[in-house]
Amino acid sequence: MSTNSDAAEMFREIADLLDVLGEKFKPEAYRRAARSIESLTEDLKAVAARGDLRTIPGVGEAIAEKIEEYLKTGKVDYYERLTKQVPPGIADLLRLPGLGPKTARRFWLELGVEGPNELAAAIDAGRLTGLKGFGPKKIEQVRAALAAAKAAPPSGRLPIEEAYPIAQRLLAGLRASAGAEQLEIAGSFRRCRETVGDLDLLATSQTPARVFDTFSALPDVREVRLRGPTKETVLLTNGLQVDLRVVEPEEFGAALLYSTGSKDHNVHLRTIARDRGLKINEYGIYRGEERVGGRTEEEMYRALRLSWIPPEIREDRGEVEQAARGAVPRLVEAGDLTGDLHVHLPDEARPADVDRVVAGARQAKLRYVGIVVAGERADGSRFELPRPVLERIAHESGTSLRLERVREVPADGLPESWPAGEDRIVVRPTRGVPRPPSRKPGPTLGPIVAHLGGEEAARPWIEWLRGASGAIEVGPGPERIDSVSARAALEAGIGLCVVTGVGRDPDDPAAPISLGFARRAGAEKGSVRNAASPASVTRNGSAARTARSRSGA
DNA sequence: GCCGTTTTCGGCCCGACTGTTTTCAGTCG
Numbered sequence: 051m052s053t054n055s056d057a058a059e060m061f062r063e064i065a066d067l068l069d070v071l072g073e074k075f076k077p078e079a080y081r082r083a084a085r086s087i088e089s090l091t092e093d094l095k096a097v098a099a100r101g102d103l104r105t106i107p108g109v110g111e112a113i114a115e116k117i118e119e120y121l122k123t124g125k126v127d128y129y130e131r132l133t134k135q136v137p138p139g140i141a142d143l144l145r146l147p148g149l150g151p152k153t154a155r156r157f158w159l160e161l162g163v164e165g166p167n168e169l170a171a172a173i174d175a176g177r178l179t180g181l182k183g184f185g186p187k188k189i190e191q192v193r194a195a196l197a198a199a200k201a202a203p204p205s206g207r208l209p210i211e212e213a214y215p216i217a218q219r220l221l222a223g224l225r226a227s228a229g230a231e232q233l234e235i236a237g238s239f240r241r242c243r244e245t246v247g248d249l250d251l252l253a254t255s256q257t258p259a260r261v262f263d264t265f266s267a268l269p270d271v272r273e274v275r276l277r278g279p280t281k282e283t284v285l286l287t288n289g290l291q292v293d294l295r296v297v298e299p300e301e302f303g304a305a306l307l308y309s310t311g312s313k314d315h316n317v318h319l320r321t322i323a324r325d326r327g328l329k330i331n332e333y334g335i336y337r338g339e340e341r342v343g344g345r346t347e348e349e350m351y352r353a354l355r356l357s358w359i360p361p362e363i364r365e366d367r368g369e370v371e372q373a374a375r376g377a378v379p380r381l382v383e384a385g386d387l388t389g390d391l392h393v394h395l396p397d398e399a400r401p402a403d404v405d406r407v408v409a410g411a412r413q414a415k416l417r418y419v420g421i422v423v424a425g426e427r428a429d430g431s432r433f434e435l436p437r438p439v440l441e442r443i444a445h446e447s448g449t450s451l452r453l454e455r456v457r458e459v460p461a462d463g464l465p466e467s468w469p470a471g472e473d474r475i476v477v478r479p480t481r482g483v484p485r486p487p488s489r490k491p492g493p494t495l496g497p498i499v500a501h502l503g504g505e506e507a508a509r510p511w512i513e514w515l516r517g518a519s520g521a522i523e524v525g526p527g528p529e530r531i532d533s534v535s536a537r538a539a540l541e542a543g544i545g546l547c548v549v550t551g552v553g554r555d556p557d558d559p560a561a562p563i564s565l566g567f568a569r570r571a572g573a574e575k576g577s578v579r580n581a582a583s584p585a586s587v588t589r590n591g592s593a594a595r596t597a598r599s600r601s602g603a
Numbered sequence: 604g605c606c607g608t609t610t611t612c613g614g615c616c617c618g619a620c621t622g623t624t625t626t627c628a629g630t631c632g
Contacts, residue, residue: 068604073604074615075604075605075614075615076604076605077604078604078605078615079604079605079615080604082604082605083604083605107605108604108605108606109605110604110605110606111604111605112604112605113604113605147630147631148621148629148630148631149629149630150629150630150631151629151630152628152629152630153629153630182623183622183623183624183628183629184622184623185622185623185624187621187622187623188621188622188623191621191622237632248632250632276619276620276621277620278619278620278621279619280619281619281620283620283631293632295619308616308617308618308632309632311632313616313632316616316617317615317616319616320616320617321615321616323616324616325608325609330616330617331616331617331618332617332618332619333618
C-alpha cells in the first residue's frame with residue numbers, strides 16, 4: 051500500500067468517526083480530501099517536500115498539518131484521540147446497508163451496543179422493541195443486514211472489466227423486451243473508473259412499470275431491494291447492486307448528467323448554477339420557474355455557459371474551469387486509432403489466425419498491426435510463431451495494411467542497442483525483476499512497455515522512459531497500467547498505447563476499457579502512440595524523429 | 604474543515620424511497 055492510499059483511508063476513518071460523533075460538515079470535508087489524495091498521480095511525500103499540500107483540492111491548513119504529521123511520525127494525534135472516543139465496532143455498524151451514523155450513534159449511546167455481535171444480541175433480547183422510530187419492519191431490516199454481512203462479507207468495488215459483461219447483459223435484456231427507448235449506463239461505469247461500486251442504469255419509457263418488471267426478472271437479478279414509481283434497486287446474484295431509473299425524455303440529459311457524477315463534479319456544477327441564479331437537479335435546469343434545459347447533457351452544460359465535458363474526466367480536477375474557457379481537451383477516440391502495436395496470436399497459431407487479424411484490422415480501418423512473432427513468456431519459456439504463420443504475415447503485409455513483426459523481450463533480456471534489429475520491441479517487465487535496466491532506450495523508435503501492472507510497478511518504468519522514446523500500454527487487468535498511472539505517464543511526456551481489440555474475442559472488454567482509461571487520463575490523439583500516422587511509427591527511426599520534431603513534440 | 608470574479612464568514616447538492624410517522628427523520632446516491 052502506498053502512502054497516499056493509507057493517508058486517504060485514515061481520513062475516511064476520521065470522517066466516519068466524526069459522523070458518529072454528530073459533526074455536521076467536517077466529515078464531508080475529510081472525505082473530499084481523501085478522494086483527492088487518492089486520485090493524486092504523485093506521492094504525497096513529494097508534494098509535501100515542494101510545500102504544495104494545500105494546492106490539493108479539499109486540503110486546507112488543518113488537513114495539510116495532519117498530512118505533515120503523518121509523513122513525519124507515521125501517525126496523527128487527532129485520529130488517535132478520535133479512535134479512543136468511539137468503540138472500534140461502531141465503524142462496522144456503519145457498513146451495514148440502511149444503517150447510518152445517526153442510528154449507529156443511538157445504538158451505542160442508548161443501548162450500549164458497541165458492534166455487530168452486540169447488536170445481534172440486543173435484537174434477540176428484544177431490546178430494540180419500543181425504541182422510538184423502530185417498528186417491526188425496521189428491526190427485521192437490521193437483523194437481515196447483520197445476517198447478510200456475516201454470511202457474505204462486504205464485497206467492495208468490482209473491477210470494471212468484471213462489471214463490463216454484466217452491464218452488457220443487463221442492457222441487452224432491457225433492450226430486448228422492456229419498452230425502453232433511450233437507455234444508458236451512468237455512474238462511475240460511464241466515467242470508466244477502474245472499479246465500480248454499483249451500476250446506474252437510466253432509461254426513458256412510456257411504460258416504466260413494464261421496464262421494472264422486465265428488469266426484476268432478468269437472470270442476473272437475485273432480489274429487488276426497493277421499487278418506486280421512477281426508480282428500482284436490485285441486487286445481482288454476484289452481490290452487485292444495480293439502480294435503474296426511468297425518466298421523461300425531456301429530463302434524460304439532466305438525469306444522465308446527475309447520475310454520471312462524480313460527486314465533486316456535480317457539486318461544482320451546482321455551485322456555478324447557484325452563482326448564475328440558476329437551479330439544477332436531476333430533472334432539469336431552471337431560472338426561477340422557467341425551465342432552461344434538461345433534454346440533453348449539452349443543453350445542461352450550455353445553460354451553465356460551459357462546453358460539454360466527456361464523462362471520463364468529470365472528476366473536478368480542473369475540467370470545469372477548462373469548460374468555462376472553452377478549452378476542454380479533445381480526448382482520443384476509437385476512430386483516431388491508426389494501428390495496433392501489440393497483437394498476440396494463440397499459442398498454436400495457424401495462418402488463418404493471421405487472416406482473422408487482418409480482417410479485423412481492415413474493418414477497424416487500421417493501417418498497421420504489430421504481431422508478436424517471438425519472445426519469452428512470463429514463465430521464462432521461449433516461443434516463436436510457426437513458419438507457415440510467419441510466411442502468411444509476410445505475404446499479407448501490403449500497402450493499405452502493413453503487418454509488423456514484434457519481438458517481446460523480458461526486462462532483463464533487453465538488447466544492446468535501440469532499435470534492435472528489424473523488429474519492434476515489446477518489453478515485458480519480468481516477474482521478480484520489477485525494475486527497469488539502467489540503460490535507457492534511444493531517442494527514436496522506442497519500446498512498448500506492456501504486461502506491466504500496478505501503480506507502484508509503473509513508477510520506475512515511467513522514469514525509465516522519461517526523456518526517451520517509447521510508450522506504455524494502458525488498460526484493464528493486472529498486466530496493464532490504469533488511468534492514474536497513465537496520467538502520470540502523460541505528465542512525464544510519455545505516450546500511451548491503446549488496445550484496439552483486433553485479434554480478440556468480440557466480447558473482450560479490453561479495448562473499450564483501454565480507450566476509456568486513456569481518455570480518463572486526459573490523453574489527446576497526439577499522446578497516443580497508435581493514433582499517430584503510420585510514418586511516425588515505422589521501423590525507420592529517422593522518419594519517426596522527423597515526424598516528432600515537425601509536430602513539436 | 605474548506606472555500607471565495609459578488610464572500611476571510613457563512614455557507615456547504617438535493618431529491619427518492621422507506622418506515623414510522625399524523626408531518627418527518629434517516630439513508631442513499
